[in-house]
Amino acid sequence: MNFKKEVDEIPNEIWDYEFIDNHETGAAIRQKSNSLHNKHGVISLTYNDDYITIYDNKGNVVHKRKKCP
Numbered sequence: 001m002n003f004k005k006e007v008d009e010i011p012n013e014i015w016d017y018e019f020i021d022n023h024e025t026g027a028a029i030r031q032k033s034n035s036l037h038n039k040h041g042v043i044s045l046t047y048n049d050d051y052i053t054i055y056d057n058k059g060n061v062v063h064k065r066k067k068c069p
Contacts, residue, residue: 003032004059 010025020026037045054063 003036006032 007029010020010029014020014023014026021030049067051064051066053061056062
């Protein structure tokens, strides 16, 4: 859960996918993310924003649905 906490603490102003990797905090999170993926054998990720998933502060899924067009 430490990783999720670190991601949650990323400042809103750097949550732009073109900018986040150029920011020190964003780059550090990306490195940790890649390390975790490698540790668990993840070799490929596909970003899909067709769905919305909302989590509570304990990491439980509160709501999940397909986005409206």
